Amino acid sequence: MFSVPENFPDTLQDLLPKWAHFCLYVEKFITGELQQDLAGKHVLVGFSGGVDSTALLLVLHYLSQRNDYSLTAVHLNHQLRPEAADDAAWCDAFCHFLGIQCVVASRDVGSYAIEHNLGVEEAGRQVRYALFDSVKKSTSANVLALGHQLDDLSEDVVMRLIRGTGWPGLSGMTGFDPQRQLIRPLLMIPKSTLIAFVTKTGVQWREDATNADSNWTRNRVRNSILPLIQKENPNFWQSVSRLWKIGRIEQDYWKSMTADISDSIENTRLFNTHQAVRLRLYKAALDRLGPGQALADTLFKLDEAWLEKRVGSTFQFPGEKVAKIVATGVIFSTTH
Known part of the structure; x- marks a missing residue:
C-alpha cells in the first residue's frame, strides 16, 4: 500500500533547484513545442502508478500551482495480474495524498481480447482509451495527458521501422494530438531522469512485472533490440529526439501544403x-x-x-x- 514519503516537497518552491528547473522545462515543452496552454483548464492524467505516470502526475501537480489548472487522474485495472488490485488502491491513495481526484475503473481486458480477436497489448490499449474518452466527457476535462517519455519514443520509432512505416510517420508518436486533445509532456525526457526525479521526492512507485514479458513486441524491442542499438550508438536517444523534431516540422509543412x-x-x-x-x-x-x-x-x-x-x-x-x-x-x- 501507499506510504507517505518523508520530507515530501509540497510545492515547486520546495523542490531542489535542479528539479524545479526540470518541471519548468516540461512547462516550456508544453507551451513551446506543443503550443498548448493549460491555464484554467481541466487536465485528465492517465495514471498507471508506474514511474512514468507518477512523474507526470507530480510534475503537473507542481505546475498546476502556478498555472491555475485542475487535475483528475484515471487508473485502469486490466485484471491481468494478481497485484493489479493493489496497484489500483495505491494509485487512489497517492492521489488522495496529493489532493487530486482519482477515477479507478476495472475491466476484463483478457476477455475483451478474446472477444475481439486481439492481442492482449492492443486490447489493453483500446480499453484504456475508451475509458479515457468516457472519463474525459463525464468530468468535462479539456485535455488528456499521458506519460510517454523518450525511451518510449525510441521504442516506437524502432517498432515503426520494423512495420515499414514511411516518413515522417517514422519519427514516432505525436506530442499533441488535436483530434483526441491528447498531450505527451514528457516525450523528450529519458526514463532515467524520471526515475531520479520521483526518487528524490521520496515516492515509491509501482512496478509492472509484465514489462519483462517477451511475448509482447514492445517488450522485445525494449529489452533486446534497443540495448543492442544503444551499444552501437550510445547517443541513440538524442538521435531519436532530433528525428522527432524534424518529423514534426515536416508534418506541419505538408499539412499546410495539402x-x-x-x-x-x-x-x-x-x-x-x-x-x-x-x-x-x-x-x-x-x-x-x-x-x-x-x-x-x-x-x-x-x-x-x-x-x-x-x-x-x-x-x-x-x-x-x-x-x-x-x-x-x-x-x-x-x-x-
Whole structure:
C-alpha cells in the first residue's frame, strides 16, 4: 500500500533547484513545442502508478500551482495480474495524498481480447482509451495527458521501422494530438531522469512485472533490440529526439501544403511538380477518405500510371479506398 514519503516537497518552491528547473522545462515543452496552454483548464492524467505516470502526475501537480489548472487522474485495472488490485488502491491513495481526484475503473481486458480477436497489448490499449474518452466527457476535462517519455519514443520509432512505416510517420508518436486533445509532456525526457526525479521526492512507485514479458513486441524491442542499438550508438536517444523534431516540422509543412486537397486532383496541379509533392497529394487525398494506411508501393504505382497517362487505371488502398486515373487527373473514392 501507499506510504507517505518523508520530507515530501509540497510545492515547486520546495523542490531542489535542479528539479524545479526540470518541471519548468516540461512547462516550456508544453507551451513551446506543443503550443498548448493549460491555464484554467481541466487536465485528465492517465495514471498507471508506474514511474512514468507518477512523474507526470507530480510534475503537473507542481505546475498546476502556478498555472491555475485542475487535475483528475484515471487508473485502469486490466485484471491481468494478481497485484493489479493493489496497484489500483495505491494509485487512489497517492492521489488522495496529493489532493487530486482519482477515477479507478476495472475491466476484463483478457476477455475483451478474446472477444475481439486481439492481442492482449492492443486490447489493453483500446480499453484504456475508451475509458479515457468516457472519463474525459463525464468530468468535462479539456485535455488528456499521458506519460510517454523518450525511451518510449525510441521504442516506437524502432517498432515503426520494423512495420515499414514511411516518413515522417517514422519519427514516432505525436506530442499533441488535436483530434483526441491528447498531450505527451514528457516525450523528450529519458526514463532515467524520471526515475531520479520521483526518487528524490521520496515516492515509491509501482512496478509492472509484465514489462519483462517477451511475448509482447514492445517488450522485445525494449529489452533486446534497443540495448543492442544503444551499444552501437550510445547517443541513440538524442538521435531519436532530433528525428522527432524534424518529423514534426515536416508534418506541419505538408499539412499546410495539402490543406485544400479534395477527392480529385487535377492535372494542372500535378504537371511540373516534383514526385515528392505528387506522392504527398495522393496520400493526403486518401487520408481524407478515412482510416486505412496508404501503402508506399501502391502510391509509386499510381504515380507511374499518371505519368504514363494510363487513363482508366484503378488502384486499391486499405480502407476500401480507390484511386482512378482519368483524363483530367486522379479521382479518389471509397467502395462503401
